[in-house]
Amino acid sequence: MENQTWDLLVVGGGINGAGIARDAALRGLSVLLCERDDLAQHTSSASTKLIHGGLRYLEYYEFGLVRKALQEREVLLRLAPHIIGPMRFVMPHDASQRPAWMIRCGLFLYDHLARREILPGSVGVDLSRHPAGGPLKRGFRRGFEYSDGWVQDARLVVLNALDAAEHGATILTRTACVAVSRHQRLWRATLRGADGVERTVQARALINAAGPWVDRFLRDEAGLAASKSVRLVKGSHIIVPRLFEHDYAYIFQNPDKRIIFAIPYERDFTLIGTTDVEYHGDPAEVAINEDEILYLCTMINRYFEREITPADVLATFSGVRPLLDDAADDAASVTRDYSLELAGGKGAPLLSVFGGKITTYRKLAEQAVDMLAPKLGAVLPCQSGLSPLPGGDMPTGGFDAWVGLAKARYPWLPQGVLARYARAYGSRLERVIGAAKSLAELGVEIAPGFYEAEARYLVDVEWARSTEDLLWRRSKLKLHFSPAQMDDVADWLVRYLAAPARSDAARRNTAPA
Missing domain, CATH: 3.30.9.10 (D-Amino Acid Oxidase, subunit A, domain 2)
Incomplete structure (x- = not known):
């Protein structure tokens, strides 16, 4: 990694960072995304779980924001009909x-x-x-x-990151960006893994998508001042x-x-x-x-x-x-729109993301990459509004028709488990189940309805590393499990992560030690 020069380093694994990484990767740019915690661990998993235009924003005359959000609502319903x-x-x-x-x-x-x-x-x-x-x-x-x-908000983030990874991006979770410096036409960044080991990477452009920490990152890690604030x-x-x-x-x-x-x-x-x-x-x-x-x-x-x-x-x-701080009198009336600030002049560009809402994340990402594309030599047009998110490529007839096909293909799956799998993984369901032809072939039932096959998939493919990752952000099984059942999941996870060898997918998605 130290010997590679990335086109784009994205700091922040919330919805905006993951969306930008996906958009850029779909255009053929080399992308490295680092997130100090889990994907969607903070703001992006704490929404009201809605993809909406924002009816109440009309009261504040934010017609442009509402229009943009309503347009994106239609786009997202098509891109991910399983989780939206x-x-x-x-x-x-x-x-x-x-x-x-x-x-x-x-x-x-x-x-x-x-x-x-x-x-x-x-x-x-x-x-x-x-x-x-x-x-x-x-x-x-x-x-x-x-x-x-x-919307399943945290899964929306994970699927954006997964699509980015499948188009060549490298996604590093539990990896903090602790320092950045500009060296003419390159950024050099120090990344610190969960074990404290640091390494230096370099990129032609830097995206500050740190969410609530966007101001702090500019000030403390980049040593720069911002014209906007959150x-x-x-x-x-x-x-x-x-x-x-x-x-x-x-x-x-x-x-x-x-x-x-x-x-x-x-x-x-x-x-x-x-x-x-x-x-x-x-x-x-x-x-x-x-x-x-x-x-x-x-x-x-x-x-x-x-x-x-x-x-x-x-x-x-x-x-x-x-x-985005617009000097509104009270918190409820602060705009939910966003602003993108590009700095760098003739040097390596830095783009910072201020504000935004989950419904408009894809449009924000498109605009962010559009701003950087001329500086990075990217010529491919935006594809993020046309390419379905992982699991969202449904046959004619849509999600309900696909569920009917899944029921016929997996008659041995309990209906509750199948319904949850369908909503979580969509057409990627077959990757979770693999070659299994019975419940026994899904492995140990770690907790009610939670089988080893699914748990392995979440760890190996979707970057899950803790019980909160598994049972809250990747699913909402925490709401249905007893403390003892959650302990069973935690015990399984400790054993699995300690296994001497896991799949190639697991090694690809593991943050650098």
Whole structure:
């Protein structure tokens, strides 16, 4: 590695860094991505799990951002139909909220700001007859229904990194970039592995996609000043037992003018969020506090007949959003758009990413590589909006038709396991299962429904190195397993990582020692 000159060194393995690595690799550039922790370990696995235009951003007149996000919503639904799918949202309405005519106007704009081919438009609904009206308090008699999308956010990051790797990129997880320096037309970077061993690499261009640490990386590792900055805003979520049996999600308007979502989640749960709280601590140590839990419970209880308390909360997660600082008065109104800053002049270029949201990551990546392409001699056009993500290449008829074929091919797989595999791996399912023709051939059942074949795939191919990688970011099995079952997974992982030899894929995806 020390003897190679890369076209592009990407610092940061969140959605923006992984998206940039993929876009650049698809154009034939040599790419090295380093991430000090796991892929998507911080902000990119702590979203509300939505691919959406951002209905509430219309209130702040961010029509350009909403249009861009709505355009990308259609693109992403096609690229990864296994981990991204349509969802219908219901917005209950009463006299204390924004006028109904205003909401109708907003939804009309939402339906028509960008071309829409996959998702149906918005409608008014009678909640006394609509399935989503049943769990609500009786005072809510009318509402609105519209479309957006859901996403497995951490898997979206992993699949971008995997596609980049399959097109020649090198992905190093648990590898920190601790220093960079410009030497005329090259950047030299010091990378430190998890074991503390350092090595020096060089690249023709550098991408700072460090998310919440973008300012700090410029200042401390690069020794440079930035003309822009990010504003750190904490968003927290709670997970409670399922509050309703239908598949609709809710968007609720609250007295403080904020909105929160209640989303069907992982079959047995309801995901509720998010908060918007200014954050000044270490982004790696972010966590929900009691006030946020109480706030989310209180807001939800304004709507549902079945009220919840903090005692009902089964799990929580928080993330720090590195929002582009636009001097907005409050955290909720800070723009979710992004800005790309290119520096370097005639020397080696450095591009820093400020802000952004998961829905627009692919467009951000396209624009970032477009800015660097002339300096790197890249002539191939962007392919990231046309090439499906790993597992997303479905036959005619789409995801549902493919699931039918998978059921016929693997009749011995329990339906619950097959459904989860289909949503996690899509058409890559056969790579997880391999040549197995029975459950016994999938290896030991490490925990209920979690077989050795899948665990090996996640370690060997998808860079998993800890139980959190396996059971939270690559899957959400942590929500379904007992502490003892999670211990069984941890024991298996220790043994497997200590094995003297693993597959070629495992060696390729292991960070340098």
